[in-house]
Amino acid sequence: MQKQRYLIAVVSLLLVASCATPQKTVYFVENTPQNPHVQVDNIEPIKELKILPKDILAINVSTISSISTDVATSGVDPAAIFNNAGTNYSIAPSGGGGAGGGGGAGGGATNKGFLVDELGYIDYPMIGKLKVSGLTLREIKELLARRLEAYVKEPVVEASIINFTITILGEISSPGTIISPNQKISILDAIAAAGDIPITGRKDNVLIIRETEGKREYARLNLNSKDVFQSPYFYLKQNDVIYVEPGRVKRQENNDFLRFYLPTATTLISAGLTFYSISRLTSTK
Numbered sequence: 001m002q003k004q005r006y007l008i009a010v011v012s013l014l015l016v017a018s019c020a021t022p023q024k025t026v027y028f029v030e031n032t033p034q035n036p037h038v039q040v041d042n043i044e045p046i047k048e049l050k051i052l053p054k055d056i057l058a059i060n061v062s063t064i065s066s067i068s069t070d071v072a073t074s075g076v077d078p079a080a081i082f083n084n085a086g087t088n089y090s091i092a093p094s095g096g097g098g099a100g101g102g103g104g105a106g107g108g109a110t111n112k113g114f115l116v117d118e119l120g121y122i123d124y125p126m127i128g129k130l131k132v133s134g135l136t137l138r139e140i141k142e143l144l145a146r147r148l149e150a151y152v153k154e155p156v157v158e159a160s161i162i163n164f165t166i167t168i169l170g171e172i173s174s175p176g177t178i179i180s181p182n183q184k185i186s187i188l189d190a191i192a193a194a195g196d197i198p199i200t201g202r203k204d205n206v207l208i209i210r211e212t213e214g215k216r217e218y219a220r221l222n223l224n225s226k227d228v229f230q231s232p233y234f235y236l237k238q239n240d241v242i243y244v245e246p247g248r249v250k251r252q253e254n255n256d257f258l259r260f261y262l263p264t265a266t267t268l269i270s271a272g273l274t275f276y277s278i279s280r281l282t283s284t285k
Contacts, residue, residue: 013032026228027203029228046235048136049161049183052121055238056089056113056163057132057140061148062156080153085125086112091163094176111162124152137161137183166236170244171201185236187221187228198221202245209241
């Protein structure tokens with residue numbers, strides 16, 4: 001009877017060793033107390049984005065007053081002239097799709113816009129070359145409103161970046177380009193728009209690549225920690241690149257030795273040990 005129990009224990013141990021149940025990963029598991037109390041953190045105000053070269057600006061001009069007396073005789077609304085200017089751009093997402101911190105999907109439609117050149121200028125009607133690089137959208141709207149007062153009474157200017165794109169690569173459900181229509185997108189928004197990180201991806205070492213003023217920055221975020229909300233890279237900027245590193249399980253799947261030879265060797269060893277155990281029990285009867 002004791003020998004039979006020994007045999008059952010050996011076989012059960014081999015079966016348990018050969019079967020591993022995958023564990024699901026979760027976000028924000030570090031530094032999180034397990035209690036029912038609500039934790040409140042102070043939120044730093046989001047810094048206004050600054051325009052960079054290669055951004056494409058959509059600019060709309062309107063007015064609540066009549067057109068200026070200087071152009072009244074022409075019978076043409078100057079605001080319409082400005083709004084019909086610009087180049088047609090079609091910015092469509094690939095893979096990840098649209099996102100935007102509660103903004104909905106973006107991309108696909110054709111919009112008129114002004115490309116910021118390498119020196120940071122746009123070529124705007126009637127005004128000519130206008131330096132916009134390094135300015136915020138609010139500053140650009142105020143600058144244009146002042147410059148357009150010579151042509152439109154009480155101009156109201158709206159501006160936005162129509163190619164505010166984020167690229168997400170690596171171990172993600174749907175890698176590709178994400179467009180944020182409202183220029184406000186966090187790392188969590190981008191990951192959600194790309195279909196989330198599967199169990200084979202690492203949440204504790206997400207790489208952000210950012211180009212700013214001729215420099216390339218590399219930052220790593222740990223999405224297992226709530227401290228990620230305090231990171232200056234939590235909210236993304238235009239043209240940021242996100243790379244999700246594959247986890248140990250995924251790297252093992254890509255290793256030919258671990259995929260093909262190790263399982264065979266493990267099976268042979270397990271079979272040998274089982275045969276040896278059975279032989280020992282049989283020979284001692």
